[in-house]
Structure formats: structure tokens, C-alpha cells
Amino acid sequence: QQQVKQSPQSLIVQKGGISIINCAYENTAFDYFPWYQQFPGKGPALLIAIRPDVSEKKEGRFTISFNKSAKQFSLHIMDSQPGDSATYFCAAKISQGGADGLTFGKGTHLIIQP
Amino acid sequence: DTAVSQTPKYLVTQMGNDKSIKCEQNLGHDTMYWYKQDSKKFLKIMFSYNNKELIINETVPNRFSPKSPDKAHLNLHINSLELGDSAVYFCASSQGQGRYGYTFGSGTRLTVV
Structure with missing residues (x-):
């Protein structure tokens, strides 16, 4: 059973456009929702994260929107640039107790066309 | 000044062999993990370990063992x-x-092979 579902699997966006990646989770105990960016041959790197007490968080061109009632969250990349081309993973975890690791979505391969 | 370093970067070996992968972090973090990324890029946690507790994902075969x-x-x-x-x-x-994020x-x- 996959606890974090991510879509789309791949996405092509023109330079300057908005990239949108969506995730849905099942476990209501999740209380930390990060997004990771991975370039080929590199490990995932934390991009931005949100906790369920806020509905939106913005850092530069990257925004997370969070809908607790729908158990969904999304990443918006404004003014997408070719350097943003990478694989993006949403993730979730339970902050306190139990297994401490992240549960990842299956990833979105994003290509920004010049 | 690599924060989390792994060696080797590439490892090719034959079936049946025993191998080890090393990991070191210089961030002073209290918990370390191993994740597996399959050919479809799906990331799945294998182990979570701090100096008090080892948590093993139940799907990991016992041929895999972390040593700290x-x-x-x-x-x-x-x-x-x-x-x-x-x-x-x-x-x-x-x-x-992980309240401040994870470093991979x-x-x-x-x-x-």
C-alpha cells in the first residue's frame, strides 16, 4: 500500500511557465511534508517543507499548497527555468515516535524546455 | 566538506558475494538512515538508526544489516x-x-551481475 501518491509521473513545461506537482497521502498521522529535488547522479536535496498547521508556504519561486481536509499537497514552481529540470519527490513523515524515516512519493521527472 | 559521504560511488559484484557500503556524516546529526532507490527511482527506507534504537523496515531481507x-x-x-x-x-x-530536514x-x- 503506497501511503503517498504523486502525480504526474513526468511533466514538460516551457521556460517561464508554472510547474505543478501533486501529492496525496493516506495516513492522517503524517505531520511533516517536504519536497525533495534530485539531479542525476546526486542524492535528494530538501527544497521546501510544510507542516499541516499552515495552508501555504513560499520560498522564492517555490510554493507548497496544503489541503489538510483533502489530504493533499502540491508544489508550484513559478517562472520555471531549465535549471529546474530534475526529479521531484514529495514525502511525508510522522514527527514523533515510531519509524523516523520519510515516506516518499514515486517522483516526478520535470523537464523545462528553453 | 561533504556533509554525508558514501563510498564507493559505484560497486559491481557477482551474485552470492558479500559487500559493504560505508557512510559518514560530519553534521553532528543523531540519526542515520539507509534508503534504496530502485530502477524506477522509487525511494524506500531500509533502516533508521540512532545510538539508542535500530528500526528496520520489515520488508528488508535479513541479508542486509547496518553496522554503526x-x-x-x-x-x-x-x-x-x-x-x-x-x-x-x-x-x-x-x-x-528530522524536524530540520534530512541530508542525503x-x-x-x-x-x-
Whole structure:
């Protein structure tokens, strides 16, 4: 059973456009929702994260929107640039107790066309 | 000044062999992890370990075992390697149950032939 579902699997966006990646989770105990960016041959790197007490968080061109009632969250990349081309993973975890690791979505391969 | 470093970066070995992957973090984090990324890029946690507790994902075969000589190191030992073990293995670390995020190494690509 996959606890974090991510879509789309791949996405092509023109330079300057908005990239949108969506995730849905099942476990209501999740209380930390990060997004990771991975370039080929590199490990995932934390991009931005949100906790369920806020509905939106913005850092530069990257925004997370969070809908607790729908158990969904999304990443918006404004003014997408070719350097943003990478694989993006949403993730979730339970902050306190139990297994401490992240549960990842299956990833979105994003290509920004010049 | 690599925060989380793994060695080797590439590892090619034959079925049935035993191999180890080393991981070191210089961030002073209290918890370390091993993740497996399969050919479809799906990331799945294998182990979570701090100096008090080892948590094992129940789907991980017991041929895989983490060894932590100290707080800054978490090595991964794999016995009797199988073709299906081919993947990229990532070490990661965090502080305070990850409330400040996780830092990943650059991965070890294991190929079993």
C-alpha cells in the first residue's frame, strides 16, 4: 500500500511557465511534508517543507499548497527555468515516535524546455 | 566538506558475494538512515538508526544489516547478493527526528551481475 501518491509521473513545461506537482497521502498521522529535488547522479536535496498547521508556504519561486481536509499537497514552481529540470519527490513523515524515516512519493521527472 | 559521504560511488559484484557500503556524516546529526532507490527511482527506507534504537523496515531481507561503529558512521553490509539487490543506495542523516530536514549522500550504485 503506497501511503503517498504523486502525480504526474513526468511533466514538460516551457521556460517561464508554472510547474505543478501533486501529492496525496493516506495516513492522517503524517505531520511533516517536504519536497525533495534530485539531479542525476546526486542524492535528494530538501527544497521546501510544510507542516499541516499552515495552508501555504513560499520560498522564492517555490510554493507548497496544503489541503489538510483533502489530504493533499502540491508544489508550484513559478517562472520555471531549465535549471529546474530534475526529479521531484514529495514525502511525508510522522514527527514523533515510531519509524523516523520519510515516506516518499514515486517522483516526478520535470523537464523545462528553453 | 561533504556533509554525508558514501563510498564507493559505484560497486559491481557477482551474485552470492558479500559487500559493504560505508557512510559518514560530519553534521553532528543523531540519526542515520539507509534508503534504496530502485530502477524506477522509487525511494524506500531500509533502516533508521540512532545510538539508542535500530528500526528496520520489515520488508528488508535479513541479508542486509547496518553496522554503526559510532554516531557519525552507519555502514551497510549485504550478504549473498542477488540480482534484485541492484539499485542505488542512499545514506542520510537528520537531527531531532528530522524536524530540520534530512541530508542525503550522493548514493552508491550497486550492480549485481
